Amino acid sequence: MMFYRLLSIVGRQRASPGWQNWSSARNSTSAAEARSMALPTQAQVVICGGGITGTSVAYHLSKMGWKDIVLLEQGRLAAGSTRFCAGILSTARHLTIEQKMADYSNKLYYQLEQETGIQTGYTRTGSIFLAQTQDRLISLKRINAGLNVIGIPSEIISPKKVAELHHLLNVHDLVGAMHVPEDAVVSSADVALALASAASQNGVQIYDRTSVLHVMVKKGQVTGVETDKGQIECQYFVNCAGQWAYELGLSNEEPVSIPLHACEHFYLLTRPLETPLQSSTPTIVDADGRIYIRNWQGGILSGGFEKNPKPIFTEGKNQLEIQNLQEDWDHFEPLLSSLLRRMPELETLEIMKLVNCPETFTPDMRCIMGESPAVQGYFVLAGMNSAGLSFGGGAGKYLAEWMVHGYPSENVWELDLKRFGALQSSRTFLRHRVMEVMPLMYDLKVPRWDFQTGRQLRTSPLYDRLDAQGARWMEKHGFERPKYFVPPDKG
Numbered sequence: 001m002m003f004y005r006l007l008s009i010v011g012r013q014r015a016s017p018g019w020q021n022w023s024s025a026r027n028s029t030s031a032a033e034a035r036s037m038a039l040p041t042q043a044q045v046v047i048c049g050g051g052i053t054g055t056s057v058a059y060h061l062s063k064m065g066w067k068d069i070v071l072l073e074q075g076r077l078a079a080g081s082t083r084f085c086a087g088i089l090s091t092a093r094h095l096t097i098e099q100k101m102a103d104y105s106n107k108l109y110y111q112l113e114q115e116t117g118i119q120t121g122y123t124r125t126g127s128i129f130l131a132q133t134q135d136r137l138i139s140l141k142r143i144n145a146g147l148n149v150i151g152i153p154s155e156i157i158s159p160k161k162v163a164e165l166h167h168l169l170n171v172h173d174l175v176g177a178m179h180v181p182e183d184a185v186v187s188s189a190d191v192a193l194a195l196a197s198a199a200s201q202n203g204v205q206i207y208d209r210t211s212v213l214h215v216m217v218k219k220g221q222v223t224g225v226e227t228d229k230g231q232i233e234c235q236y237f238v239n240c241a242g243q244w245a246y247e248l249g250l251s252n253e254e255p256v257s258i259p260l261h262a263c264e265h266f267y268l269l270t271r272p273l274e275t276p277l278q279s280s281t282p283t284i285v286d287a288d289g290r291i292y293i294r295n296w297q298g299g300i301l302s303g304g305f306e307k308n309p310k311p312i313f314t315e316g317k318n319q320l321e322i323q324n325l326q327e328d329w330d331h332f333e334p335l336l337s338s339l340l341r342r343m344p345e346l347e348t349l350e351i352m353k354l355v356n357c358p359e360t361f362t363p364d365m366r367c368i369m370g371e372s373p374a375v376q377g378y379f380v381l382a383g384m385n386s387a388g389l390s391f392g393g394g395a396g397k398y399l400a401e402w403m404v405h406g407y408p409s410e411n412v413w414e415l416d417l418k419r420f421g422a423l424q425s426s427r428t429f430l431r432h433r434v435m436e437v438m439p440l441m442y443d444l445k446v447p448r449w450d451f452q453t454g455r456q457l458r459t460s461p462l463y464d465r466l467d468a469q470g471a472r473w474m475e476k477h478g479f480e481r482p483k484y485f486v487p488p489d490k491g
């Protein structure tokens with residue numbers, strides 16, 4: 001393979017951007033102290049999952065005055081997807097609610113180090129989103145306008161300006177870019193530890209190495225959880241179990257459908273450059289090349305969203321703590337090729353590792369939050385579509401508000417778990433749909449676009465007649481609906 005010759009692959013160090021303090025800090029949190037104590041038999045809230053989402057919900061609930069909260073983690077804190085996260089905190093999203101969640105997360109993580117004394121590696125690098133085509137530039141201009149409306153600084157810049165901001169980039173094929181100066185990078189596991197530490201200061205009891213087996217439900221209402229260390233009676237249960245959330249939801253007597261599915265997600269880490277990159281070097285998103293690139297310890301971290309993703313764990317679930325999955329250089333090659341086109345100087349740089357970690361995706365590429373329509377008191381925050389770090393702070397806040405006040409301070413209706421039915425929870429549907437969803441992360445959406453997978457699940461008795469009249473179809477909640485008609489002789 002051509003690229004093995006271009007870049008020599010050396011060493012297999014245990015290294016990841018999520019781990020800067022994780023190994024040393026994890027045992028110093030109060031989780032270790034709590035572990036030595038017996039589980040309580042009662043609590044108001046039990047949260048399942050010690051990743052970025054679970055710790056964020058715990059942090060916000062405790063800040064809002066709820067005290068009787070227990071957080072359970074089957075492995076060690078932050079040892080799920082959060083541990084392998086690339087650490088990029090990006091506010092540039094197409095949709096306002098996601099922009100707001102990411103903006104809140106950015107502000108929260110910025111002050112967390114000061115609040116908790118735990119170093120999170122927060123560095124304000126800014127991000128640059130490249131456009132290779134006019135269509136991409138138009139799309140960036142739309143995002144730019146949206147960001148500015150809610151007060152996030154960003155601007156459209158020329159290729160020349162891009163080259164000034166990042167000297168390694170080949171800018172010859174660019175037509176423009178968007179610069180978001182307040183975007184940042186962090187160590188995601190350390191952010192989760194800091195949130196857990198602050199929550200524990202506020203009275204949340206955290207138990208690691210404790211698995212939730214199932215949630216107990218009576219007359220459609222949560223009554224408690226069964227764990228491998230005993231039962232806890234509770235009023236509220238929060239499923240923040242990442243890629244395990246689907247299975248956990250189904251494990252109750254009255255199952256809760258949480259449609260998500262994991263795909264493998266890859267990025268490489270290089271050794272430092274001869275002149276190491278500054279820690280403030282901006283993060284690059286080259287969506288036309290399907291890659292992202294950030295500074296990592298003077299070298300490069302680069303991953304992406306390939307056209308042909310690999311779904312994983314369709315039959316059964318991952319182990320307790322996520323391990324780095326197998327390297328697959330053939331699969332990563334198109335992204336590597338794209339990276340070398342964008343940064344030709346990297347050809348001789350040594351790669352330390354290809355990280356491969358599962359991440360969850362949902363049928364519509366938007367995260368899942370809210371209360372189950374089937375079981376009262378059963379809340380969910382999961383399915384983060386590779387943006388769990390960016391959204392985690394804000395999403396945790398909105399979910400906590402929802403639980404405490406009965407509604408969140410922002411309109412998160414489009415993210416509500418209730419938008420899905422059992423139909424979208426079929427494993428086959430999910431497996432096919434996430435293969436379509438993951439590439440969409442960097443695809444340009446064209447007008448009249450709709451999903452291709454999971455179609456014709458529900459059709460009306462008029463379907464054939466309307467189709468014969470030239471109906472072009474859209475899907476809503478599994479139903480095929482005519483979107484517009486093209487007369488048969490013009491089709």
Ligand SMILES: Cc1cc2nc3c(=O)[nH]c(=O)nc-3n(C[C@H](O)[C@H](O)[C@H](O)COP(=O)(O)OP(=O)(O)OC[C@H]3O[C@@H](n4cnc5c(N)ncnc54)[C@H](O)[C@@H]3O)c2cc1C
Pocket residue numbers: 048049050051052053054072073074075076077078079080081082083084085086087088089090188210211212213240241242243244245248265266267320321355356357358359381382383384385386387388389390391
């Ligand atoms: C390679 C990679 C790079 C990424 N890069 C970025 C990035 O740069 N920026 C960004 O915003 N996002 C990124 N993401 C996405 C982000 O890391 C995830 O969305 C986020 O970490 C998910 O957090 P979580 O808390 O939902 O899940 P997790 O971190 O997986 O946490 C879930 C936790 O629940 C626990 N659990 C599960 N079942 C049980 C049970 N029955 N009992 C007790 N505990 C249980 C698990 O052990 C786990 O610790 C990346 C993801 C990957 C894989």
